[in-house]
Amino acid sequence: MTERGDGVEGMPDPVTKQLTTLRVNGETHTVAAEPHHTLLEVLREELGLTGTKHGCELGECGACTVLVDGVPLLSCLTLPAQVRGMEVTTVEGLADGPRLHPLQTAFAEEGAAQCGYCTPGMLMAAKALLDANPQPTLEDMQQAIAGNLCRCTGYTAIYEAIAKAASGGGAGAQPLRRTGAGRASASHT
Amino acid sequence: MPRVVRTRVELEGRMTDELALVEGKDLPGWTGERTIVGTPTTRIDGAQRVTGRARYTQDITLPGMLHVRFVRSQHARARVVRVDDTRARELRGVRAVLHRSNLPKAPFRGEETIFREEARFVGEEVAAVCAESEETAAAAIRLVDVEYEVLPHVVDLEDAISEQAPRLDEKGNVSESGSHSRGDTERALRDADVVVDATYRTSTQLHNSLETHGAVAHWDGERLTVWESTQHVFGVREGLHLALGLPYSRIRVICEFMGGGFGSKGGAGKYTIAAALFARQLGAPVRCVYTREEENLAAGNRSATLQHIRVGWTGGRTGRISGLEHISYSNSGQGRWVADPTGPTNTLYKIADLSTKSYRVVTNAGSLSAFRAPGYVEGTFALESALDELAEQVRVDPLELRRRHATSIDPLMALRYTQKRLLDCYRIGAKEIGWSRRKRGGTPGSAEHRRRGMGMASQIWFGGGGPPAFATVHLNPDGTAVIRSGTQDIGTGTRTILAQICAEELGIGVTDVRVDIGDTDAPYGPISAGSLTLASVGPAVRQAAADAREQLLGAAAGVLEVGKRELRVEGGRIVGTSRQTTIEEIFDQLKNYTVIGRGSRFPNPSETALNTFGSHFVQLEVDVRTGEVFLEKIVAVHDIGRVVNPLTAASQVEGGIIQAIGFALTEQRVLDRATGRVLNADLEEYKVPTVRDVPPIVVRFVDVPDRRANNLGARGLGEPPIIPTAAAVANAIANATGARVRTTPMTPDRVMAAFAASRA
Numbered sequence: 030m031t032e033r034g035d036g037v038e039g040m041p042d043p044v045t046k047q048l049t050t051l052r053v054n055g056e057t058h059t060v061a062a063e064p065h066h067t068l069l070e071v072l073r074e075e076l077g078l079t080g081t082k083h084g085c086e087l088g089e090c091g092a093c094t095v096l097v098d099g100v101p102l103l104s105c106l107t108l109p110a111q112v113r114g115m116e117v118t119t120v121e122g123l124a125d126g127p128r129l130h131p132l133q134t135a136f137a138e139e140g141a142a143q144c145g146y147c148t149p150g151m152l153m154a155a156k157a158l159l160d161a162n163p164q165p166t167l168e169d170m171q172q173a174i175a176g177n178l179c180r181c182t183g184y185t186a187i188y189e190a191i192a193k194a195a196s197g198g199g200a201g202a203q204p205l206r207r208t209g210a211g212r213a214s215a216s217h218t
Numbered sequence: 219m220p221r222v223v224r225t226r227v228e229l230e231g232r233m234t235d236e237l238a239l240v241e242g243k244d245l246p247g248w249t250g251e252r253t254i255v256g257t258p259t260t261r262i263d264g265a266q267r268v269t270g271r272a273r274y275t276q277d278i279t280l281p282g283m284l285h286v287r288f289v290r291s292q293h294a295r296a297r298v299v300r301v302d303d304t305r306a307r308e309l310r311g312v313r314a315v316l317h318r319s320n321l322p323k324a325p326f327r328g329e330e331t332i333f334r335e336e337a338r339f340v341g342e343e344v345a346a347v348c349a350e351s352e353e354t355a356a357a358a359i360r361l362v363d364v365e366y367e368v369l370p371h372v373v374d375l376e377d378a379i380s381e382q383a384p385r386l387d388e389k390g391n392v393s394e395s396g397s398h399s400r401g402d403t404e405r406a407l408r409d410a411d412v413v414v415d416a417t418y419r420t421s422t423q424l425h426n427s428l429e430t431h432g433a434v435a436h437w438d439g440e441r442l443t444v445w446e447s448t449q450h451v452f453g454v455r456e457g458l459h460l461a462l463g464l465p466y467s468r469i470r471v472i473c474e475f476m477g478g479g480f481g482s483k484g485g486a487g488k489y490t491i492a493a494a495l496f497a498r499q500l501g502a503p504v505r506c507v508y509t510r511e512e513e514n515l516a517a518g519n520r521s522a523t524l525q526h527i528r529v530g531w532t533g534g535r536t537g538r539i540s541g542l543e544h545i546s547y548s549n550s551g552q553g554r555w556v557a558d559p560t561g562p563t564n565t566l567y568k569i570a571d572l573s574t575k576s577y578r579v580v581t582n583a584g585s586l587s588a589f590r591a592p593g594y595v596e597g598t599f600a601l602e603s604a605l606d607e608l609a610e611q612v613r614v615d616p617l618e619l620r621r622r623h624a625t626s627i628d629p630l631m632a633l634r635y636t637q638k639r640l641l642d643c644y645r646i647g648a649k650e651i652g653w654s655r656r657k658r659g660g661t662p663g664s665a666e667h668r669r670r671g672m673g674m675a676s677q678i679w680f681g682g683g684g685p686p687a688f689a690t691v692h693l694n695p696d697g698t699a700v701i702r703s704g705t706q707d708i709g710t711g712t713r714t715i716l717a718q719i720c721a722e723e724l725g726i727g728v729t730d731v732r733v734d735i736g737d738t739d740a741p742y743g744p745i746s747a748g749s750l751t752l753a754s755v756g757p758a759v760r761q762a763a764a765d766a767r768e769q770l771l772g773a774a775a776g777v778l779e780v781g782k783r784e785l786r787v788e789g790g791r792i793v794g795t796s797r798q799t800t801i802e803e804i805f806d807q808l809k810n811y812t813v814i815g816r817g818s819r820f821p822n823p824s825e826t827a828l829n830t831f832g833s834h835f836v837q838l839e840v841d842v843r844t845g846e847v848f849l850e851k852i853v854a855v856h857d858i859g860r861v862v863n864p865l866t867a868a869s870q871v872e873g874g875i876i877q878a879i880g881f882a883l884t885e886q887r888v889l890d891r892a893t894g895r896v897l898n899a900d901l902e903e904y905k906v907p908t909v910r911d912v913p914p915i916v917v918r919f920v921d922v923p924d925r926r927a928n929n930l931g932a933r934g935l936g937e938p939p940i941i942p943t944a945a946a947v948a949n950a951i952a953n954a955t956g957a958r959v960r961t962t963p964m965t966p967d968r969v970m971a972a973f974a975a976s977r978a
Contacts, residue, residue, distance in 0.1 A: 073277075074279070077279075078270070079270070079273070079274075079276075079277035079279075080269070080270015080271070081270070082274075082276070082428070082429070082477070083276065084428045084429070084430075084477075084510070084901075085510040085900065085901050086509070086510070087510060087900060087901070087902070089510070089900060089901035089902045090428065090510075090901050092428055119270070120268075120269065120270035121269070121270050123269070124269060129265065129268070129269070132268075133265075133268040133269060134268075136264070136267075136268045137260060137261065137264030137265055137267070137268050138260050138264070140260070140261065140264075140711075140865050140866060140868070140869045142261070142264060142267040142268055143709040143710070143711070143869055143873060144427075144428065144429070144475075144476065144477045144478045144708065144709025145266075145267030145268075145272050145475065145477070145709065146274065146427075146428040146429045146477030146478060146709075147428050147477075148267055148268055149270050152268065171909050171910055174909050175908050175909055175910055176908075177909075178428065178901060178906055178908065179428070179909075180426060180427060180428050180478050180480070180873075180877070180906065181478055181709045181869075181873045182869055182872060182873050182876075183869070183871075183872030183873045183874075183875060183876040183912060183915065184872075184876065184908075184909040184912045185872050185912060185914075185915055186868075186869055186872065187909070188909065
């Protein structure tokens with residue numbers, strides 16, 4: 030038998046799992062995980078919080094974005110040890126019980142989620158933006174999600190949803206429209 | 219009683235004669251205003267997608283689940299002489315290794331097993347390791363010792379065409395894959411006053427679905443259950459049936475949610491077969507999911523093309539096209555089929571003398587797989603660029619040139635279209651972009667070093683759908699309904715449009731309909747590709763809903779002791795008698811009972827052509843110092859018959875355009891010719907558009923029901939919006955600067971080279 034790590038590239042030295050305490054979505058969890066496993070892996074595999082997605086595990090796509098003390102971070106490039114004592118928020122922690130967060134409502138209503146795979150990461154990036162800046166400009170919104178790739182929607186519906194959530198989303202809210210860019214209107218001839 | 223009908227079935231332009239099972243009589247088209255169909259409707263599964271509750275294949279975790287990683291060839295072409303898995307098997311946590319010498323027979327896509335004797339591209343699967351963790355599997359693949367006999371290779375399309383290239387196929391690297399000819403093209407071109415003779419190239423585009431390819435297989439001793447991120451659960455089942463020799467009844471394939479496919483997830487992959495083989499061998503659930511790098515090496519691509527077009531003109535500014543020749547070569551890599559870039563040329567315009575030929579070229583690169591409008595994106599770029607070059611030379615407005623060659627008859631089959639509203643698309647689009655402001659030679663831009671221009675291009679695609687497709691509608695005692703069909707929602711909004719159609723026909727609310735799809739235990743549904751889901755499955759759902767409604771009204775008539783014809787269902791209530799009743803009250807008189815309506819898709823009308831049409835208009839600026847292109851506005855107008863859901867339809871168009879922008883400006887797989895390696899198999903160096911690359915997009919639909927097409931009057935929309943954008947961008951760049959970029963992506967260096975060429 031080859032022991033783990035015996036000269037095998039990419040195979041870590043034999044380690045026992047270590048207990049790590051994490052604050053996730055307002056709850057304290059103590060998990061036994063190998064210390065080199067990423068926050069993404071621990072969230073998905075140890076805590077069963079599969080809402081946070083992996084798209085590349087290289088920090089290139091943004092699908093794994095979570096908030097750490099309100100700041101968007103790529104969980105695929107973060108180790109649990111780095112967030113000890115900090116508050117981690119994932120998409121599962123966005124709603125208030127059965128009540129969806131205004132961003133979630135707006136994303137659903139505006140069709141900002143097509144396949145939905147990038148959506149959790151987008152939502153977290155957008156939440157960080159709106160928490161820091163409740164009245165963002167188009168520029169602010171684009172900047173906030175510039176690191177999150179979407180291959181389906183074309184982004185338009187996404188920043189319209191963010192704008193809708195920012196303005197309260199109720200009646201009278203003005204969805205942001207760029208120069209003449211009306212959406213979805215079927216014109217009869 | 220079900221009966222069999224003979225019909226011609228189309229998938230992405232390939233026609234086959236098939237037998238289709240249908241039942242009863244097809245419904246006539248809807249008349250009058252609809253209240254649910256045609257109304258912008260929020261996705262019924264939106265809440266699942268925004269809360270993280272939506273379960274994707276990558277989220278499936280089963281107790282005791284094992285993990286698979288592939289050993290992949292590092293050579294572009296090499297014979298696998300020997301595989302020694304001794305060291306890998308000795309690693310703790312490794313449960314099994316499969317390779318050519320120990321693999322059970324598993325026929326896959328015409329080969330005997332999933333591991334070939336000759337690896338034919340960098341990244342081709344050579345062996346698979348199954349281990350207790352993904353990490354262990356990833357480490358173990360480095361311990362599999364493979365002895366290769368390296369063979370000469372060729373990866374580049376133009377290299378592979380040349381006489382000096384290594385021959386990868388006994389018959390040569392180049393084989394004809396399609397041809398069409400009408401009139402006398404040679405004579406027409408010889409006699410033409412003006413001839414544009416140009417060569418266009420398009421680069422390899424990678425799908426990069428955000429969820430990579432993958433499957434989880436579970437063998438419980440009797441039945442194999444496979445969760446797969448796929449566009450076709452029944453296709454995956456067929457692949458497993460062929461490879462494992464299991465009867466269909468012992469295979470179940472599930473795809474509840476999936477993170478994009480764009481054509482690349484059309485059936486079982488080697489990862490599916492490997493996961494299933496290990497699951498059966500080891501008696502444990504097995505997961506095999508690609509990394510991003512594997513996705514970009516082995517999950518397919520849109521072929522690079524080389525296209526030559528000669529197009530003639532006779533008769534000055536009031537003249538016409540006289541002769542068009544289009545010859546196209548596609549780099550199919552190791553793919554077994556090839557898309558046809560000359561399809562649009564054959565059908566888009568009324569051109570009497572026309573000749574097209576397309577060739578498949580095999581190389582030692584990853585296989586092509588269908589990528590959203592395969593062939594048509596590439597071919598339309600060349601065709602619509604060439605027509606603009608011609609319009610410029612003969613000083614005819616490019617839009618006028620296209621209008622002048624409009625046809626209401628499919629020139630290839632000489633059949634009338636069920637409906638064609640391309641001229642309406644032109645009119646709406648021209649107005650929306652302000653085409654009348656377009657100046658020959660462009661206009662000054664927003665800064666001294668910027669020029670502004672406008673361009674447009676036309677689109678044709680299929681999207682008529684057809685049989686076989688089936689659905690059942692289960693009407694519950696509480697007045698809600700469940701649709702069951704083995705189709706899938708790949709992000710397009712299938713669940714929502716099917717719920718709308720069912721609610722409309724049944725007389726209940728959209729939120730009272732649940733849609734259970736993505737499961738081979740349901741009635742058969744076709745592949746979600748080729749813009750055919752709505753037009754195939756939708757009519758079957760409508761029929762099933764009508765059948766359920768008729769059964770309900772029969773029951774209601776009996777309970778209420780009135781004639782069935784006096785009753786109808788509206789807003790969940792039975793109306794028509796003096797006494798209004800709810801569906802629930804009718805069922806209260808019966809038992810806890812479910813009415814099941816059945817529906818099937820009837821054949822399309824014979825002797826007609828069934829296509830989708832559209833046009834895109836682009837306004838942009840070009841920085842003449844750097845060659846950078848700044849998109850200012852894109853107008854997309856499409857004729858898809860009836861629009862079932864304007865909200866999801868607009869999303870489809872916007873998404874298609876963004877992928878087209880990538881194709882036009884930034885996306886290209888870069889291969890190293892010497893080694894055959896992909897140099898940008900990641901999302902850092904392979905440039906998928908970000909939110910920063912998106913201009914304002916105006917989406918318009920002609921939205922006139924196509925009454926001859928099917929009982930909905932609707933055609934598909936998946937492919938159309940990606941087709942004409944790149945040509946419209948190229949045409950706008952030429953309008954702005956006078957420089958013609960004939961290669962995609964139109965990166966700043968290529969734009970600068972075109973400036974230099976136009977000044978020379």
